[in-house]
Amino acid sequence: MSNFCKRNSEDGTNLTEDQIQILLKNTPFDRDEINEWHREFLADVPNGRMGKYKLIQFYKLLYPNGKCDKFCKRVFKVYDRDGSGKIDFVELMLSVSITASTDMNQKLSLAFKLFDKDNSGTIEREELIDVIQSIYDMTIHEKDFKRRIDVEELVDEIMEKFDDDKDGHLVTQEFFQGCINNPSLAELIIPY
Ligand SMILES: [Ca+2]
């Protein structure tokens, strides 16, 4: 029996009770919704392990005229919590539920991870430029998106307003507080 469960959880096509419990605890979805999401996930990703290419395809549906590759590669790294090189159903649901939620702290903490490319625990100017540029490459062509913005200028403004101690690094507190105090800037840089 235990071997059977283990095999199922490893091949990613079955939801274990442990996984359901994690999702019930950490997402707004109930058991039926989780099972329904899982069925749809498997219809799209039959082996239960989503690779980078699949994620890029998904974003291309959302932004058919944008360049999604770079942003997707970054998102993929953040969603792939255990660094296995694939996104499983639980990882996808945990991240998607944050982007869909109204919990500002969770959203900011996901955004912080997105920007902190080298996992140093702080966000640097170059990281902001790089990630914001990739967001714009993806979204700029959409007609409802705001006019083209000079990314370097935008980043200068962010550093000016967010970096309280002017040391060139944004710690979590500076990033969170900066986004809360400057909602119009936050809106430009948080892609969900
Ligand atoms: Ca960093």
Ligand SMILES: [Ca+2]
């Ligand atoms: Ca600082």
